[in-house]
Amino acid sequence: KAGVTQTPRYLIKTRGQQVTLSCSPISGHRSVSWYQQTPGQGLQFLFEYFSETQRNKGNFPGRFSGRQFSNSRSEMNVSTLELGDSALYLCASSKGTVGGEAFFGQGTRLTVV
Amino acid sequence: GESVGLHLPTLSVQEGDNSIINCAYSNSASDYFIWYKQESGKGPQFIIDIRSNMDKRQGQRVTVLLNKTVKHLSLQIAATQPGDSAVYFCAVTTDSWGKFQFGAGTQVVVTP
Numbered sequence: 001k002a003g004v005t006q007t008p009r010y011l012i013k014t015r016g017q018q019v020t021l022s023c024s025p026i027s028g029h030r031s032v033s034w035y036q037q038t039p040g041q042g043l044q045f046l047f048e049y050f051s052e053t054q055r056n057k058g059n060f061p062g063r064f065s066g067r068q069f070s071n072s073r074s075e076m077n078v079s080t081l082e083l084g085d086s087a088l089y090l091c092a093s094s095k096g097t098v099g100g101e102a103f104f105g106q107g108t109r110l111t112v113v
Numbered sequence: 114g115e116s117v118g119l120h121l122p123t124l125s126v127q128e129g130d131n132s133i134i135n136c137a138y139s140n141s142a143s144d145y146f147i148w149y150k151q152e153s154g155k156g157p158q159f160i161i162d163i164r165s166n167m168d169k170r171q172g173q174r175v176t177v178l179l180n181k182t183v184k185h186l187s188l189q190i191a192a193t194q195p196g197d198s199a200v201y202f203c204a205v206t207t208d209s210w211g212k213f214q215f216g217a218g219t220q221v222v223v224t225p
Contacts, residue, residue: 042216090157
């Protein structure tokens with residue numbers, strides 16, 4: 001059974017640019033959550049999608065957005081990149097029930113210069 | 114709001130000994146808890162979970178204990194091995210889809 005796949009693994013972008021990250025969940029999983037991991041703030045929740053609908057959202061500015069497709073694949077977009085957006089972005093896949101096991105991908109390492 | 118903390122940033126343990134990693138949470142409504150292991154350059158790996166209607170759950174070489182009275186969670190690793198060296202996170206949720214609050218992480222270093 002394939003795990004959670006995130007692409008690309010590494011990205012380098014310039015301040016002011018935008019970026020799109022992709023996450024393919026485990027087959028049969030309908031929920032995708034996104035997290036930002038930094039040394040200073042740890043793992044912070046961005047948002048969660050289930051059946052193409054955002055069900056939950058963290059405390060990030062509107063520059064961070066996401067969407068989910070009918071095949072459960074999800075993308076997150078960050079516009080007008082800032083240096084502080086440099087982080088490991090992780091997505092987690094689950095069946096979508098409350099309190100369900102969540103499995104993470106390897107993450108996308110974004111560096112903003 | 115909810116906060117999650119870990120008691121020790123680094124835990125050094127001798128190979129073969131048992132490890133105990135602790136986690137405190139503040140929201141008494143928290144009802145589902147997961148321990149993750151993260152190795153360098155990788156995403157968090159699911160280790161074991163426990164729901165609020167349980168006090169203890171065992172897996173392979175791991176045991177999670179939940180004390181709801183004092184809002185405390187622990188992960189015990191039996192016979193710690195070099196491959197157990199990693200950062201361990203507790204994750205807590207309060208009946209909220211996909212939204213986990215993570216602890217800061219404990220770095221476990223296994224020495225020979």
